[in-house]
Every structure is written in structure tokens, then in C-alpha cells.
Amino acid sequence: MSERKLTKGNIALAEGALQAGCRYYFGYPITPQNDIPEYLSRELPKRSGVFIPAESEIASINMVMGAAASGKRAMTSSSGPGISLMQEALSYMAGSDIPCVVVNIMRSGPGLGGIAPTQGDYMQAVHGGGHGDYRNIVLAPASVQEMFDLTIRAFELADKYRNPAMVIADAMMGQIQEPCRLSPERPVVVPEKPWALTGRRGRKPQLLKSLYLGPGEQEEHNLLMKRKYDTIQQNEVMFETKDLDDAEIMIIAFGTPARIAKTAIGEARKQGIRAGLLRPITLFPFPGDEVARFSGKIKNILVVEMNTGQMLMDVKIAAHRDAAVSFLGRPGGGIPYPDEIVREIKKALKGVTAA
Amino acid sequence: MNAVFKRPDALTDRETHFCPGCTHGTAHRIIAEVIDEMGIVDDIIGIPGVGCCVFLYHYFPIDVLEAPHGRAPACATGMKRAQPDKIVFVYQGDGDLAAIGTSEVIHAANRGENISIFFINNSVYGMTGGQMAPTTLLGQQTTTTPYGREFRTEGYPIKMAEMLATLEGVAYSARVSLHSPKHVNQAKRAVRKAFEMQVNQMGFSMVEMLSTCNTNWRVSPREALKVVENEMIPYFPLGVFKERTGKDFL
Missing domain, CATH: 3.40.50.920 (Rossmann fold)
Structure with a gap:
């Protein structure tokens, strides 16, 4: 039984990402999730990681895409207005089978809304968001411990299914402090990613894309994705x-x-x-x-x-x-x-x- | 017998989808020749934008990531930071780089991301049928400026090579043209310089290439070359706008 430490939700989540092996974080400031980038901007350099304060949420998520396409565990975090800007790239990553973790510490909306806790982005995360026929894996923590554990789980599921995974938590979860075990329930394993774009040395060239123009190609791709979502539905309900x-x-x-x-x-x-x-x-x-x-x-x-x-x-x-x-x-x-x-x-x- | 001319190894043996007369193929070829000459084909990753350039993966036998429209410099940022020992290049058109993706290219340049961008400026949106781009010349007729581009309503053609050259993070910014053999040779030297900047970890490099789109310009391939020479170059001057020489820039 490992020791528990009084921890803020956002910090537990950020620490969970680190312990999941995430060394690439790209983000843009927005309340109420700023503890996450601030913590990671301190901690990532100590672990030879990369932290980029991006020029926008659009840039953040596309940087995530680049790092994730390289086979690395990468993430970004934001809140409503910023998450809206990320939907384009989330759709591309789903279509290109690129795993990533996106955290939404939900603030109220629509529009600029307020910074108080809400669950107004359920639809966006679960049923929509970007264009096209795709799904995000979506995890919803209800304690500081789960902010830590489910972030690790999000990386595991994203990699397992090569799909974007979101952790959505209301601002209360982000800001609350509770005792938390800051070590993984089981050893973290990062799977091999033979699909990653690392240069063709010693193998054939590889491609990550979501464009399917040939007759029937897009439908075939969508049906393949559907089978993946069915498998997720069958195996991963918590x-x-x-x-x-x-x-x-x-x-x-x-x-x-x-x-x-x-x-x-x-x-x-x-x-x-x-x-x-x-x-x-x-x-x-x-x-x-x-x-x-x-x-x-x-x-x-x-x-x-x-x-x-x-x-x-x-x-x-x-x-x-x-x-x-x-x-x-x-x-x-x-x-x-x-x-x-x-x-x-x-x-x-x-x-x-x-x- | 010695081969004196052949398809570069960094190009696939495949007919392109480019229209006859389009200089995208020329741009592809000189990039491939430089990749061959520098011996970097096994360690390079390409990121095309969206538009005519998107089929990069058909023509370069290398690893390729397809980026969302305009976002390739951000994708390249993430990729290069994750794999600093690899060569990462971006290939974008003018709608991609100079319109929807201005934010991403400016900030990648300003951070001095150690990537190389090849920017095809043919003054229109090619793949979607010849709409006005930020690079469309004043007076130029396109499908969305049927009366010619008017500065009072559409503003002025944007000069990306000059603009990016003002940023401290930029190691190399040049504009070249693909309309004559002499200019193609100059363009190839610029491509080589851009890749060398990256190999030497000098920072962000960008080569803007004036290119033809004879189909959407509604002219013959031969006339299109004259359009580049007589109409584009006077507004978009060729040259090197920034070239870092030392590593002690920080």
C-alpha cells in the first residue's frame, strides 16, 4: 500500500500523464486547467520531455498529432472554447488511427461562458465534436485518485486502439484536493508502435492519413473504424x-x-x-x-x-x-x-x- | 555505360496527378534530387498540406504524415521535437501556408523550429478550382475574383518569404522560381540550403517557389511560364531574404 498525498485534481492528472510515460505536452492557457501546463512546464524538462506553450489550441493539438505520429505518448489539455478549436485535428487523428490524450477540464458555456464547473461538453466529447463518423474514447473521473488513474488508463486505451482518448472532468474535479496515491495501480507498459513515422530506415515507407478518394475506400475505412468502436464497446466499459x-x-x-x-x-x-x-x-x-x-x-x-x-x-x-x-x-x-x-x-x- | 540522367531514388516510379505544365512536379523532383544527394532518404519524414500537394506520399517513397489544412508546421513541430535526429520537411501550397495556416507557420518560424518548409506559390487555390488566394496578383481574375483582385476589397498579395525573414527564429528564407532551367537550378540550390540548415540545426528554413497553375490561370503551359516571369516575379522578387551563417544566434 503506497502512501497517499494531499493533491489537487489537476496536479494528479498531470502527474498521471508523466507516469504514463507522456513526455510531450503542448498547450494554450485557459482557466480552469492552468495547473496542468504549469506543473508540466516544471516537470517535463527534468525528464528530458518537451513542453511547448503553443500559439493556439489548434497548434497545440496538431503538435500532439506530430509527436503522436512519431510514436510518442503526447497530450494537451484545455477547456470548452479551446477544446472546440481542437475538434478538427481530433477528427483527423481518429481518421488516421493516431492515438493521443486530450483533457477537458470543463467550464460552463456556450461561448466564453464562465469558469465554474459544468458537464456541458458531454455531447461534444461523446457524440460529436469534429466532422465525420468517429468516436473518442471518453473517461470521466470522479475523484482526485481517478484524475490520476484514468489519465494513465486514457493513454493505455488510446494506444491499444490507436484512437484519441479524452478525459473530461468538471472544474470541481480539477480544483479539489484529496489524498491521492501518486503511483500507478500496475506497471505502465508502452506498447511497440511499428506504425509510427520514424523514417523508412530498414523497412518500407509508412503513411498516416485520413484521405480516401478511391471508390468505396472511405466506406471501407469507416466500417473498419466501426468494428474498432464495437470492440471498444464490448471490452472497455467501466x-x-x-x-x-x-x-x-x-x-x-x-x-x-x-x-x-x-x-x-x-x-x-x-x-x-x-x-x-x-x-x-x-x-x-x-x-x-x-x-x-x-x-x-x-x-x-x-x-x-x-x-x-x-x-x-x-x-x-x-x-x-x-x-x-x-x-x-x-x-x-x-x-x-x-x-x-x-x-x-x-x-x-x-x-x-x-x- | 554510365547513367547521366535518371529518376531520383527519392521519387517513386509513378505518373503524377499534376496537370501538364504544372511545376509541382519540378518542385518534387528537385527536392528528391537533394534528398538523394544528401543521402537522407531513410531518415526523412514529409508532411504535405491539403490541396494539390497532399499526394506527396504517392511520389516520395518516404514516411509521410497527412496534416489538417494549414496545420503542417504545427504537426512538424511536434514531430521534430519528438525526433530531433530525423529530417522533417513540410510541403504546402499558398492557401495552406499563406491563408488558413498563417498562424502555424509564423509561430513555428518564430520558435525557430528546426524544420524545412517548401512553399508552392502559384497565386490560386489549385485543387478546388482556381479561387483567389492571399497570393493572387492585383487584377488577376480567379473564380472568386471574376472582375480581378481589387486591393480595396481583397487586399494585397502577401509576401511570405519577406515576412518570415523578419523573425529571429528563421535561419533561411528565400524565394525562387521554377519557370526556366536556370531558375530551377537556383531553386534546387535553395532547397539544398534549407535542408542543410536543418541538418546543421540552424533553425527554421523556408523556400517559397513561384509555380505555375496553367489550368486555373486558363493559359497554355508555355504562356504560364511567361506569366511567372512577367507578372509574378515583378511583384514577388526572387532572392534570399535571410540566411544565418553562425550557430551563435542565441
């Missing part, structure tokens, strides 16, 4: 449950709201209401089968998000047809309070609110 065995209502929440939901569940149970929690840890792949399975038994679902209902849609698609899905959303920097959640639980059980 979730946590709490108190679901006897639950009459299942809260579904990720990130900060999932933590608050745990407090609310304790409170509800004191009042004799059997509430439980399903917390998706991977947002893509989404634990849709688990939502379906649990909602077959637990007919009441309350989705709690810090937005106006984004993951809600995935829950609705997955939920058992007899399940009643309610929603509590606090967008724009609002944070749900435990008593607010308990109130919504009671309403949901009375069938007062339907999402």
Missing part, C-alpha cells in the same frame, strides 16, 4: 455501482454529481428510501447494457447532471422500456446539493417529474 441490490430508484450520474449523489443516497436511506447509484466511468463506451439490465429491475431512474440533459439521452436510449426516467440538471456552473437530489428522488418516486 462503471461503479453503489447500493443497487435493493434499490427502488437508481441515480445515474458521472463526475462530481455522482459524488454528491452518494451523499444524497445516504440521506435518502436514512429516510427509508432505497436509492442506489450507477456511475459511468467510461462515457464512450457508455455502459448502456448495464443501464438496461439494472433498469429492468429498478424501474425508477434519476439522471443527475451539471447540464441541461446530455447523458440523459444515452440513458433514455439504453433504459428498459418500463423504466421511468427523471432528470435533475444544474447547468452553467450550478452544482446540485444533496438535499436537492433527495427532493428529486422523492418526486421521481411519486411520478411527479418525468424527464
Whole structure:
């Protein structure tokens, strides 16, 4: 059992990247994630790494692309407006099978928005963002420890599937301090990358591209990518449950709201209401089968998000047809309070609110 | 018998998609000849922009990364920093480098990234059908300046080689032309100089090449060469605008 140290979320994430073997960071300042580049600008040079304060988020992500195409673990981090600028290159990297890690410490939007915590970028990360038919692997930490562990996991998954992986956390996760084990759960292994562009010496020339102009080529490529996403869906779903065995209502929440939901569940149970929690840890792949399975038994679902209902849609698609899905959303920097959640639980059980 | 002329080893045996009369092929050839002469083909990585230049990987038997439109200098930055012992070059057109990618090229140059950029200036967007580029000459008719480029509404043709030469991080910035054998030889010397700057870790090097796009200019290949000589060169003067000579520039 290794020692735990009081650590800020953003620092745990940055340290996780270092311990995952990431030696290439490119970024542009934006609140509330500045601790990450500041920490890495100090630490990377000590490890013969590269830190470039780029001229824009567009440049940052394309520098990531260049380093990642060289076979290196590379990352950038940003928040809403900056992540929007990165969507072009994320699409190119998905199309070119180039792995990378992109961190979004979410601030409220749309537009310049505010710097308070939110989960408003779920759709962008999970369902959209850039152009074309692709998916990001998306991980959602709910503790400082997970900021560390899931960043390492993001590098592993990105490399395993040669696909961009995102860690999305609200500003609360970035700024909170908690005891954290700052060593990997298991030894970090960086796989061989025989596809990397390192010059053709001793082998045939290699190419990383996303342009497919020949008849049928693009469709074939898309179907190949689809098979990859299906494999990810099959093998990589991560979730946590709490108190679901006897639950009459299942809260579904990720990130900060999932933590608050745990407090609310304790409170509800004191009042004799059997509430439980399903917390998706991977947002893509989404634990849709688990939502379906649990909602077959637990007919009441309350989705709690810090937005106006984004993951809600995935829950609705997955939920058992007899399940009643309610929603509590606090967008724009609002944070749900435990008593607010308990109130919504009671309403949901009375069938007062339907999402 | 000694071969006195052959296809460079750094070019594939493949017909290009370039229009007859286009000087992209010439640019490819001189870059390939220099790669051969310097013996760097096994350790070089090319990054083309988007446009007619994108098929670089068909013609150079080397490792190639396809960059998003305009972003090649940023991709090259990441790649060269990750592999400082490799030769990284970028090949961009004028829409790519001088319009959508101005930010990326200026900052790569200003950081003194140790990469080489070959910049094809043919005064139009070629692949998309001849729209106005930032390099389009005043009065030049394109598909989006049907009445000719007018400085009051479209501004002036941008001079990238001169502009980049003002930046401290730049080791070499030159403009050459591909419209005559003499100029092609000069261009090849500039390409060699750019690669040598990189090999010697001198910093950012860029060679702007005045090039023809006879298809979109709606002229014959022969007339296109005259357009370069009589219309482009007077506005885009040839020359070396910056050349570092020592390593003690920091």
C-alpha cells in the first residue's frame, strides 16, 4: 500500500500523464486547467520531455498529432472554447488511427461562458465534436485518485486502439484536493508502435492519413473504424455501482454529481428510501447494457447532471422500456446539493417529474 | 555505360496527378534530387498540406504524415521535437501556408523550429478550382475574383518569404522560381540550403517557389511560364531574404 498525498485534481492528472510515460505536452492557457501546463512546464524538462506553450489550441493539438505520429505518448489539455478549436485535428487523428490524450477540464458555456464547473461538453466529447463518423474514447473521473488513474488508463486505451482518448472532468474535479496515491495501480507498459513515422530506415515507407478518394475506400475505412468502436464497446466499459441490490430508484450520474449523489443516497436511506447509484466511468463506451439490465429491475431512474440533459439521452436510449426516467440538471456552473437530489428522488418516486 | 540522367531514388516510379505544365512536379523532383544527394532518404519524414500537394506520399517513397489544412508546421513541430535526429520537411501550397495556416507557420518560424518548409506559390487555390488566394496578383481574375483582385476589397498579395525573414527564429528564407532551367537550378540550390540548415540545426528554413497553375490561370503551359516571369516575379522578387551563417544566434 503506497502512501497517499494531499493533491489537487489537476496536479494528479498531470502527474498521471508523466507516469504514463507522456513526455510531450503542448498547450494554450485557459482557466480552469492552468495547473496542468504549469506543473508540466516544471516537470517535463527534468525528464528530458518537451513542453511547448503553443500559439493556439489548434497548434497545440496538431503538435500532439506530430509527436503522436512519431510514436510518442503526447497530450494537451484545455477547456470548452479551446477544446472546440481542437475538434478538427481530433477528427483527423481518429481518421488516421493516431492515438493521443486530450483533457477537458470543463467550464460552463456556450461561448466564453464562465469558469465554474459544468458537464456541458458531454455531447461534444461523446457524440460529436469534429466532422465525420468517429468516436473518442471518453473517461470521466470522479475523484482526485481517478484524475490520476484514468489519465494513465486514457493513454493505455488510446494506444491499444490507436484512437484519441479524452478525459473530461468538471472544474470541481480539477480544483479539489484529496489524498491521492501518486503511483500507478500496475506497471505502465508502452506498447511497440511499428506504425509510427520514424523514417523508412530498414523497412518500407509508412503513411498516416485520413484521405480516401478511391471508390468505396472511405466506406471501407469507416466500417473498419466501426468494428474498432464495437470492440471498444464490448471490452472497455467501466462503471461503479453503489447500493443497487435493493434499490427502488437508481441515480445515474458521472463526475462530481455522482459524488454528491452518494451523499444524497445516504440521506435518502436514512429516510427509508432505497436509492442506489450507477456511475459511468467510461462515457464512450457508455455502459448502456448495464443501464438496461439494472433498469429492468429498478424501474425508477434519476439522471443527475451539471447540464441541461446530455447523458440523459444515452440513458433514455439504453433504459428498459418500463423504466421511468427523471432528470435533475444544474447547468452553467450550478452544482446540485444533496438535499436537492433527495427532493428529486422523492418526486421521481411519486411520478411527479418525468424527464 | 554510365547513367547521366535518371529518376531520383527519392521519387517513386509513378505518373503524377499534376496537370501538364504544372511545376509541382519540378518542385518534387528537385527536392528528391537533394534528398538523394544528401543521402537522407531513410531518415526523412514529409508532411504535405491539403490541396494539390497532399499526394506527396504517392511520389516520395518516404514516411509521410497527412496534416489538417494549414496545420503542417504545427504537426512538424511536434514531430521534430519528438525526433530531433530525423529530417522533417513540410510541403504546402499558398492557401495552406499563406491563408488558413498563417498562424502555424509564423509561430513555428518564430520558435525557430528546426524544420524545412517548401512553399508552392502559384497565386490560386489549385485543387478546388482556381479561387483567389492571399497570393493572387492585383487584377488577376480567379473564380472568386471574376472582375480581378481589387486591393480595396481583397487586399494585397502577401509576401511570405519577406515576412518570415523578419523573425529571429528563421535561419533561411528565400524565394525562387521554377519557370526556366536556370531558375530551377537556383531553386534546387535553395532547397539544398534549407535542408542543410536543418541538418546543421540552424533553425527554421523556408523556400517559397513561384509555380505555375496553367489550368486555373486558363493559359497554355508555355504562356504560364511567361506569366511567372512577367507578372509574378515583378511583384514577388526572387532572392534570399535571410540566411544565418553562425550557430551563435542565441
